[in-house]
Amino acid sequence: xxxxxxxxxxxxxxxxxxxxxxxxxxxxxxIALLNQELDRYAV
Amino acid sequence: xxxxxxxxxxxxxxVYAMGDYEAAMPRWCPGCGDHGVLSxxxxxxxxxxxxxxxxxxxxxxxxxxxxxxxVKTYGFHGIHGRALPIATGIKLHRPELTVFxxxxxxxxxxxxxxxxxxxxxxxxxxxxxxxxNNIYGLTKNQTSPTTPQGTSSNTHPQGALLPPLNPIEAxxxxxxxxxxxxxxxxxxxxxxxxxxxxxxxxxxxxxxxLQRCPVYTPGIFQLAVRQPDTVELLVHDDGVVVPELDRxxxxxxxxxxxxxxxxxxxxxxRT
Numbered sequence: 001x002x003x004x005x006x007x008x009x010x011x012x013x014x015x016x017x018x019x020x021x022x023x024x025x026x027x028x029x030x031i032a033l034l035n036q037e038l039d040r041y042a043v
Numbered sequence: 044x045x046x047x048x049x050x051x052x053x054x055x056x057x058v059y060a061m062g063d064y065e066a067a068m069p070r071w072c073p074g075c076g077d078h079g080v081l082s083x084x085x086x087x088x089x090x091x092x093x094x095x096x097x098x099x100x101x102x103x104x105x106x107x108x109x110x111x112x113x114v115k116t117y118g119f120h121g122i123h124g125r126a127l128p129i130a131t132g133i134k135l136h137r138p139e140l141t142v143f144x145x146x147x148x149x150x151x152x153x154x155x156x157x158x159x160x161x162x163x164x165x166x167x168x169x170x171x172x173x174x175x176n177n178i179y180g181l182t183k184n185q186t187s188p189t190t191p192q193g194t195s196s197n198t199h200p201q202g203a204l205l206p207p208l209n210p211i212e213a214x215x216x217x218x219x220x221x222x223x224x225x226x227x228x229x230x231x232x233x234x235x236x237x238x239x240x241x242x243x244x245x246x247x248x249x250x251x252x253l254q255r256c257p258v259y260t261p262g263i264f265q266l267a268v269r270q271p272d273t274v275e276l277l278v279h280d281d282g283v284v285v286p287e288l289d290r291x292x293x294x295x296x297x298x299x300x301x302x303x304x305x306x307x308x309x310x311x312x313r314t
Binding site: 001002003004005006007008009010011013014015016017 | 131134135138165166167168211215219220221222223224225226227230233237240244245246253264267273274275276277278279281282283294296298300301303306309312313314
């Protein structure tokens with residue numbers, strides 16, 4: 001017997017392109033995040 | 044408005060017909076299963092009205108890998124076993140593109156086996172067609188990993204020594220597999236419905252297409268072709284349902300595609 005059809009289908013499985021996706025940020029957001037990081041080392 | 048913008052606007056409104064996706068005349072042998080797969084794929088392109096400039100076909104090396112030459116979209120006829128790395132690269136850099144991958148059994152399960160394993164695990168949104176004629180055809184009759192045990196070829200004149208690798212069972216066993224299907228070139232309705240389900244799935248859709256090579260493996264699926272009761276269709280609303288086949292293919296099994304454990308409980312051969 002040869003079985004034909006869909007053996008498995010799960011659309012919930014994680015996709016690589018979504019896992020590594022870097023969210024788009026505006027310039028202001030990037031500067032704010034950068035300042036936030038630099039503030040951690042401010043004396 | 045510049046000429047290029049004018050053409051872009053016209054293209055957006057275009058309604059594509061079958062001929063709009065036809066490119067060069069296929070060079071495959073008369074009777075080759077590749078012709079049927081190409082027709083079903085062109086039918087899918089029409090049904091989904093895929094924009095030609097937003098669609099890419101990537102292939103490796105082999106008879107089936109001539110596929111990109113015969114579809115009027117973008118294409119990349121790559122190197123042996125490396126269709127999947129090329130396709131994942133395209134998809135990573137141009138995620139808006141629809142990417143199809145066409146490989147043969149030697150291309151995918153032998154030299155490209157490592158890429159097959161990891162591409163399945165990465166689960167990127169690719170529609171992957173593995174055209175399995177159980178032999179290396181382009182290079183003239185060498186044993187492939189799916190060649191049935193005992194089949195004579197140029198590399199094994201006294202018959203293939205090992206039991207064949209089962210691509211469906213292998214793919215089901217890979218971490219993060221998300222779509223695994225099998226269809227056959229001699230049942231066009233099922234082939235088309237399976238390709239469409241694979242295309243509509245968001246993730247790595249692996250479709251093994253059983254097909255005959257009229258030169259080296261003409262009799263390989265003849266029993267299934269002539270006796271439909273040797274074929275069992277897996278049916279489910281989330282899988283493939285083709286009502287027109289009900290009269291011919293009476294042996295059907297209702298299978299929920301979310302149930303990964305079920306195939307393991309089926310009697311051998313499971314696929």
